[in-house]
Amino acid sequence: MSPPSKQDIDETSESAAATNATEDSPYMPPKVWQWIVDENSNKFATLNRPTAGPRSEKDLPVGKHALQLYSLATPNGQKVTILLEELLELGIQEADYDAWLVDIMNQDQFTTGFCKVNPNSKIPALMDYTDKEKPVRVFESGAMLLYLSEKFGGAFVPPEHRQQVLNWIFWQMGAAPYLGGGFGHFFAYAKEKQQYPIDRFTMEAKRQLDLLNNVLKDQAYVACGEYTLADIAIWPWYGRLVLGYLYEGSKEFLNVDEEYPHVIRWAKEIATRKAVQRGIIVNKSWGTDGQLPNRHDASDFDGIIDAKL
Numbered sequence: 001m002s003p004p005s006k007q008d009i010d011e012t013s014e015s016a017a018a019t020n021a022t023e024d025s026p027y028m029p030p031k032v033w034q035w036i037v038d039e040n041s042n043k044f045a046t047l048n049r050p051t052a053g054p055r056s057e058k059d060l061p062v063g064k065h066a067l068q069l070y071s072l073a074t075p076n077g078q079k080v081t082i083l084l085e086e087l088l089e090l091g092i093q094e095a096d097y098d099a100w101l102v103d104i105m106n107q108d109q110f111t112t113g114f115c116k117v118n119p120n121s122k123i124p125a126l127m128d129y130t131d132k133e134k135p136v137r138v139f140e141s142g143a144m145l146l147y148l149s150e151k152f153g154g155a156f157v158p159p160e161h162r163q164q165v166l167n168w169i170f171w172q173m174g175a176a177p178y179l180g181g182g183f184g185h186f187f188a189y190a191k192e193k194q195q196y197p198i199d200r201f202t203m204e205a206k207r208q209l210d211l212l213n214n215v216l217k218d219q220a221y222v223a224c225g226e227y228t229l230a231d232i233a234i235w236p237w238y239g240r241l242v243l244g245y246l247y248e249g250s251k252e253f254l255n256v257d258e259e260y261p262h263v264i265r266w267a268k269e270i271a272t273r274k275a276v277q278r279g280i281i282v283n284k285s286w287g288t289d290g291q292l293p294n295r296h297d298a299s300d301f302d303g304i305i306d307a308k309l
């Protein structure tokens with residue numbers, strides 16, 4: 001499927017508008033949805049298509065370690081690099097890894113090589129070549145956290161709190177799309193600011209923050225009294241949101257300082273962890289703070305670990 005031509009777009013928009021739009025509702029859906037590219041609507045407009053699968057031929061690079069990560073320092077990517085750095089911090093040398101930058105704005109996630117590791121074309125994607133005869137592909141960041149934890153003896157999943165950890169990891173995987181794809185998209189990325197979607201997703205983002213605030217009022221970490229995989233999954237989204245690093249202006253807009261003090265306390269505490277400070281800059285290629293586009297060795301952090309959180 002290829003992008004529609006300018007003529008297609010004009011004809012489609014005109015006919016849809018003519019048949020459906022009313023004064024109260026300037027857009028009414030046509031009977032059959034048509035793919036219309038409006039390059040000015042948001043920064044992902046030219047990236048998104050209604051079809052899946054590769055768009056170009058290219059193999060992925062493979063480095064020296066058994067674990068090969070293909071990712072980007074977005075919250076979903078940071079979860080995994082934080083966990084890998086935490087495992088190394090515990091002294092687990094087999095967790096050493098190569099992390100390769102996948103530039104999603106350059107459509108790197110649609111190469112044949114990337115799609116073989118993750119047919120869903122989204123970062124992060126991981127290959128485990130520990131058994132060279134039977135390499136394992138892992139996609140979906142939540143699955144990746146559990147895979148790595150299990151591979152290394154149940155790290156960050158205390159047996160007595162295992163179910164609580166799972167509950168919160170699955171919560172994060174279901175909840176964060178409302179924060180990122182909903183609130184973040186309409187508040188920060190959509191060029192035209194519309195009240196309806198901003199109200200809808202702000203309501204949900206604040207409900208989620210209130211939930212975390214209630215939980216963190218009574219215990220130090222999200223799943224139990226100790227730092228677990230659940231915090232590693234949740235912090236890059238909700239921790240960085242309340243610290244003001246996700247969407248410009250959103251900390252004030254969501255009234256974070258007034259309403260979610262326990263989330264802020266938890267977020268600040270996790271931000272002091274050395275592994276977290278390393279993990280958040282892996283596969284990062286923007287900003288004036290620390291960045292490490294590709295990571296192959298612990299020494300790659302030398303001189304750049306004054307990362308801004």
Ligand SMILES: N[C@@H](CCC(=O)N[C@@H](CS)C(=O)NCC(=O)O)C(=O)O
Nearest residue numbers: 074076104121122123124140141142
């Ligand atoms: N549920 C997935 C979501 C991954 C995801 O949405 N990745 C985004 C970046 S944060 C991506 O690769 N977007 C590129 C695209 O949609 O083309 C996970 O947690 O791994």
